[in-house]
Amino acid sequence: MVPYRVVIFPSRKLSGASTSSNAWVSLGGTLGQTSNIPVPRNQVELVFQHKNLGLLTTLRIGHDNTGMSPKWMVEHVLVRNEVTGHTWKFPCGRWLGRGIDDGSLERILVGELVPSHITSDDLVESCRTPVRCRSPNMPGPRRSDLKLTIPDIQQHLGDSVNNLVKYFYKPEKERGSLTLLLCGDFGLVCCLEQVFSYGFKSTRFFGKxxxxxxxxxxxxxHFEVLLREEAEREQLTGITRDGRDHGLNSMAELVGLVSRINASSSHLGKDDKFQLFVCLAARARLLPRILLPLQRSPVTSHMYDESSFLRDPQLVRDLINVLSALNDFEIVLESSLTRGID
Known part of the structure; x- marks a missing residue:
């Protein structure tokens, strides 16, 4: 058994510094994952024993939203393997609680090993600083604050896909963390969020x-309506169209995937659900196949400006070409990421 020390750094602002709820954490690594471990009330540090988890990759943190003041702002979480001395830092910078941020009661955080030359004092001070690059990602409306150009976003996405391709060409012992390449800083999730956020009409409607x-x-x-109409047409005519030519198969996959995520991840916020969607769609090789149906959907023209990626046919073709490079590889997701889905 290995002792793990967990230190949670909540916001220093009084309104988000503590929670009345019953909080918990769950760790995932290359050799396994823990169940939900309760965080002692009014404490931000705990030590628990568990069989070796290997290299840590993910941390889930959540609470049950009970009590008079459940809303909790968590900046970072540190986890130390007390045997090896290795420490992992999990940035968060998000609220936990209904009625604030994206309403999440649970966050999936992606960690990075802290370099050995970083002193404890420097590490603690960095964890008391509000997160600028959030994990797994920032709320959609705030992404526009980065003021990225289309070439910037294309470069970031291309680099993230190239890093994934390089990962699969490396010998297995040299590969590192696939989860970090998918969900970490400038990983696939982050870069696709930039793509989908560009030109997105995230303005407030009715205060939301x-x-x-x-x-x-x-x-x-919208896709559910189209699929239902197609089924009715087939029943009337007896003629079945090739679903691949019309994107019907891809539409059905998206409908099923979104339904599964919503049904099994009710405590996750909207941004974490987007992260799950990207990871699961990458595994299913759905990402390049769904772009043309998305481009054709009236939902896209309603919710995106004309300058967006999704409304520009050439930019969509470029995205398809870049993302198709991942089709040659078998993406295996950690169970800590897909808990409750698979």
């Missing part, structure tokens, strides 16, 4: 921010 997951839910509803 729109998130990218709102777009995918509306697309799901």
């Amino acid at each position: 921010n729109l998130y990218l997951w709102d777009y995918f839910e509306r697309v799901q509803q």
Whole structure:
């Protein structure tokens, strides 16, 4: 058994520094994952024993939203293997609680090993600083603050895909963390969020921010209508069209995937659901296949400016070419990422 020390750094602002709820953490690594481990009330540090988890990759943190003041702002979480001395840093910078941020009661954080030359004092001070690059990603409306250009976003996405391709060509012992390449800083999720956020009409309607997951839910509803109409047409005519030519198979996959994520991840916020969608769609080789149906959907023209990636046929073709490079590889997701889905 290995002792692990977990230190949570909440916001120093009084309103988000503590929670009345019952909080918990769950760790995932290359050799396994833990169940939910309770965080002692009014404490931000705990030590627990568990069989060796290997290199740590993910940390889930959540609470049950109970009590008078459940809302909790977590900046970072540190986890130390007390045997090896290795420490992992999990950036968060997000709220946990209903009615704030994206309403999440659970966050999936991606960690990086802290270099050995970083002193404890420097590490603690960095964890008390609000997160600028959030994990797994920032709320959709805030992504526009980065003021990225189309060439910037294309470069970031191309680099993230190239890093994944290089990962699969390396010997297995030299590969490192696939989860980090998917969900870490400038990983596939982050870069596709940049793509989908560009030109996204995330303005406030009736006092509510729109998130990218709102777009995918509306697309799901539209695709469900199209698939139902296609089934009725087939029943009347007896003629079945090739679903591949018309994108019907890809539409059906998206509908099923969004439904599974919503049904099994009710405590996750909208941004974490987007992260799950990208990871699962990459594994299913769905990402390049779904772009043309998305481009043709009236939901896209309603929720995106004309300057967006999704409304420009050439930019969509470029995205398809870049993302198709991942089709040659078998993406295996850690169970800590897909818990409750698979």
